[in-house]
Amino acid sequence: MAAKGKSRFIDVKALANELEEELPCRGRQIALLLSLAGQPNHTTCPAVFGYGHSATGKSAVVQSVLESISAPRAIVNCVEWQGQKQLFEEILNQVAEAGPSPENGFTQYARCDNANDFVRLLKGVVQEKEIEETVYIVLDKAERLRFMEGHILPAFLRLSELSQCNVCVIMLSQIVWEKFRCGTGYCEPVIVHFPDYTxxxxxxxxxxxxxxxxxxxxxxxxxxxxxxxxxxxxxxxxxxxxxxxxxxxxxxxxxxxxxxxxxxxxxxxxxxxxxxxxxxxxxxxREVSRTDRRFFAKHHGKIKKTARISKKKETSNQLLGPKAFPLDRLMAIFYSVVDARVAPSANIFSQISSLVTLQLLSHVGHDDQLDVPKYKCTVSLDFIRSIARTVNFDIIRYLYDFV
CATH class of the missing domain: 1.10.8 (Helicase, Ruva Protein; domain 3)
Structure with a gap:
């Protein structure tokens, strides 16, 4: 943890070239993050939002950049810390370098029940440690913040202003920033996109x-x-x-x-x-859940009578109608039921477009995932059964409400 003393100088250009050798094909993102960080004692932007699909280098790039400039930091995964209390306390533990250990009886650095306490305690840690450099707080899987109390996200985005400290919050997510907008009270972060690798x-x-x-x-x-x-x-x-x-x-x-x-x-x-x-x-x-494997594997077993009775209490899926499904789920089901080994090809994917053109499928809007098309079946069950009979496929065996 950097503390009070002689200011360090970082050769940003040389460091960017060095990091790009370690993390190829992410030179633009590395250069942008380093330019935002500037020199260790410079005031940086209060919030950065990095988004992209999984395995696009978000976490690796951010962590490597912060390690290379030896910045005081806290890196937490929002999936691991569901409640605001646990999340705040983990951040304070890392910034103060005083987490639970045998020496302190596995106690937290400080008890933190709400955002007000967090802002006050964070400011106290910075003053206690005499930290003059930018403190970085990295929130991986930041989409989980949307399910916490409504004030949590605006508090993180304005943490530098509220704490009156040189703090930068970096949020990493698989969904776009537009899905995070929460009305008033927040400031716009700097957006950094991590596109899929070609x-x-x-x-x-x-x-x-x-x-x-x-x-x-x-x-x-x-x-x-x-x-x-x-x-x-x-x-x-x-x-x-x-x-x-x-x-x-x-x-x-x-x-x-x-x-x-x-x-x-x-x-x-x-x-x-x-x-x-x-x-x-x-x-x-590997992407198919247990439920999918149960209903779309060819030689599945039979559902117990007790399970069948309990399902009758729920609303029938026949009354609810067809639901939207992503392309990956469609392909998973396809490869579970085909007899022959069919390799993915442009011909298979073109058939999906043909089904949409024929209005047998409809293309629906995206949800939280980036660039993942979703579809919905638009034909009746009778039509599907008649098609299934022509290819000797017992579709009823694979429908949940008919098992």
Missing amino acids: KNEILEIIASHPPAGYRCTFYASYVNLLLSIFYMACRDLNEIRHLAELNFPKYIEPITKGEATVDDAHKLWRNIEPHLKKALQTIYL
């Missing part, structure tokens, strides 16, 4: 860390083959990195057996292609 960017990031004993060019060739199979179905960096590590031993199997060399790309591809296509079926199935 195919080439995913290739660059993963290929930059090859397994021991293999060149970057060889690993890049393997990752490129992997993306040719999985990219249409999954664009999550962490998921693809996991798939690359999981399937690499199979890819180099002919090399370890002495049947091929690193230059025999065609032979290596023929060995792993069937394995990758089989692994493709597991991508969407």
Whole structure:
């Protein structure tokens, strides 16, 4: 924790280049955050809002930037601290560097029941520690703040003003800022967007860390083959990195057996292609909940009589009508019920557009997720049953109210 003393100087440009080497394809976001931070003793903007899908580098970039400038900080995940009391106390623990430990009997730095106490105690910590540099409070999964008391979000956005301290609150979320607007009493943060990685960017990031004993060019060739199979179905960096590590031993199997060399790309591809296509079926199935697997797996069991009776007390889904569903759920159900192994292709996704054009599906507005289209069925059950009969598919078995 930086305290009172000689002011430090940071070479922002050199630091930005260094961080971009560690976190490729996020140079613009790194440069923006460093420019907002300025020098350690400078007053920075009171609030920053970073948004983007999961696995787009939000948390990694912010944490790396703050560590590189040795800024006093508190980083909390709002999912882990549901109530305002726990959230406030955890922030104070980190800023004061006095969290629960065996030495203090696992006690908190201070009891904090509300926002007024938090502002007062935070100001006291800054004065007690003689902190002259900007204090950063990072709230990951910030969308959870919307479900707390209505004054919590405005209080964080105006924390610098309320505490009269050099404090910057950085909120990270998967949803856009427009979903956070809460009427009056708050100030607009600086918006930083973390877009999805492109195919080439995913290739660059993963290929930059090859397994021991293999060149970057060889690993890049393997990752490129992997993306040719999985990219249409999954664009999550962490998921693809996991798939690359999981399937690499199979890819180099002919090399370890002495049947091929690193230059025999065609032979290596023929060995792993069937394995990758089989692994493709597991991508969407991992996203299906237990309930979905129960109703859309082909050889499901029977619901107990007690469960059937309890469900009769609820409103029938037939009366409620069709509900909106995201594209990922549609594809998960599709891959659960198809007989043949069907790889994702442009043809499959074009069929969805055709269904919308024919008004069999309707495209509905987005909810909280970014760039995730949602659809709703617009045809009657009788029509669906007649279509299902033409392809010998017992649709009733997969409908909840008919089981």
